[in-house]
Amino acid sequence: MWPTLVRLEGKSLMTAPPTNTPADDAPYWDAALETQTRADWDALKLELLKAHLQHAYNGSPYYRASFDAAGVHPGQVNSLDDLRRFPFIDKHALRDRQIAIPPLGDLVAVPERDVVYLSASSGSTGVPTASPFTAGDFDDWIDYEARQFWSSGLRPVDRYCHCLNFSLFIGGPCVLGAQKLGALGIHAGTLPSERLLLILRQFQATAMWTTPSYAWALGETAVKEGIDPRRDLAVRRIIVAGEPGGSIPETRARIEDLWGASVYDYYGLSDIFGSCAGMCEEKDGLHWAEDHILVEVLDPNTHVPVAEGERGELVLTTLRKAARPMIRFRTGDIVSFTSAPCRCGRTSIRMHGVHGRLDDMLIIKGVNIFPSDVEALVRGDDRHTGEYRLVVDRFEHLDRLTVELERTNTSSEFDDDLAERFGRRLKALTGVSASVAVLAPGTLPRATHKAKRVEDRRTDLWT
Secondary structure (H helix, E strand, C coil): CCCCCECCCCCECCCCCCCCCCCCCCCCCCHHHCCCHHHHHHHHHHHHHHHHHHHHHHHHHHHHHHHHHCCCCCCHHHCHHHHHCCEEECCHHHHHHHCCCCCCCCCCCHHHHHEEEEEEEECCCCCEEEEEEEEEHHHHHHHHHHHHHCCCCCCCCEEEEEEHHHHHHHHCCHHHHHHHHEEEEEECCCCHHHHHHHHHCCCCCCEEEEEEHHHHHHHHHHHHCCCCCHHHCCEEEEEEECCHHHHHHHHHHHHHHHHHHEEEEEEEEECCCEEEEEEEECCCCCCECHHHHHHHHCCCCCCCCCCCCCEHHHEEEEEEEEEECCEEEEEEEEEEEEECCCCCCCCCCEEEEEECCCCEEEECCCCCEEEHHHHHHCCCCCCCEEEEEEEEEEEECCEEEEEEECCCCCCCCCHHHHHHHHHHHHHHHCCCCCCCEEEECCCCCCCCCCCCCCCECCCCCCC
C-alpha cells in the first residue's frame, strides 16, 4: 500500500517512499500506486493539491499576493477543476522574481536554510533560473526517478552510463535514481565521443541516457571508429530526453536499428525536476508522475482544456515540491495526452511526446508547422542520413521555408529527385510548401546536446 499521507501546517504533503527494492522480475516499483484506479488518482491529487496550495499561500510572498489579487484562496478548492481559477506563472515570472528578490526569488516557500540543492536553467534565453530543493524534495525526486527507470526495464544487474551534463543541469542527479534501484551508476557526463565510446566498451554499459540527436551522432562516430554498436557494445537500453525525437517512431526506430537497443523517451524540465514522465517497456506514450505533478493541456490562446488526444500547451502544477511550488506553470511545450490504461497495467496518464514548442512553431503562409513534423519524414526514409535543418527567410513580404537534409552515400537517386519527392510528402502531411535542399552526408552540424533545428533568417519579424 502507498504510505499514509501526513499533513503538516505550512508544509507540502510528504510520504515515505517504498523502503524495499522489488524483486528483479516484479513489473512495478510500487504496484499499489502505479495500478490504482483513475478515481483513486484524482482523489490523491486533490488531497495533495489542497495542502500544496495552502503551503504556497502561507510560505511564498509572491503566491499570497498573486492569489489575493486574483480573488482566489486555497480554501476554495473542492475539485481539481477549481485550479483553473488560479493565475498562471511562466518562465518570465520566475526570472523576474529571482532578479527582484535575489538569490532565489519570492516564489520560494521555505526558509533558505531548508534548501539543500539547486539546479539552474542554461540561461540561453536570459538569466539562468534557479530551481531549489529541500532534502525532502530531493528524496522524492530520486525515488520517482527509480520508479521510472524500473518501468523502462532497468534492473540492479544493469550497468548504467549517465551521459548528461552534471554542471547545474537538472538531468545530472537522475543517475541517483538508477543507483537507488541497485544498478551500477557510471557518471560519465558530457565527454568527447571517442572517450565515451571507450568507457561504454571498457565497462560494458548495458544502458545509457543522452539526447536523441547525440544518440544518433554517437552511433555514427562509433561506426567511423570501426566499432559496430550492435556487436561491439553491450548497450541494450537507451534513454533519451531534451528533444522530441524519442517519441517520433521513425527517429526511435533509426536509433534502435543503429544500436541494436531499445529506446525510451523521457521528459523533464529544470523548473520542477529531472524527469517527470517516461516510457515503460510498451513504449506507448510517457507515463506521467501524477502523484508529484498535476497536468493541464490547454489551448494556448483561450486557456480552455483541449479534448483528450488533441494538441495543447502543457501547464503544470507541483503537488509536493516544498522549496518552490509551481502553480499553473506554462511550459510552452505542445503536447497531447491519453488517460486510457496502458498495456503494462499502469493507470497514470500518458503523454504522446512533445510535438513542439510555442517558440519553435513556424507559421508559413498561415499554416503551423513544428520541426517534429519534418523529422518524422526525414527519419522515415533511409535515403536520408536523418539530419535536417529548417531555414526560414522572407522574400517580398512572404515567409519562405527551406528544408535542408542530407542524402546517404548509398542513395542512387539524383538530388533533384530526392528533393521533389520529399517536398511532395511534406506538402501532403503538413499542407506547407517548402523548398528542399539535398546536401552531402556530414554537411549539417552534429549536436552533442540539444540539436538546433531552426535557423530563422528573417530580420523584420512581426506577430
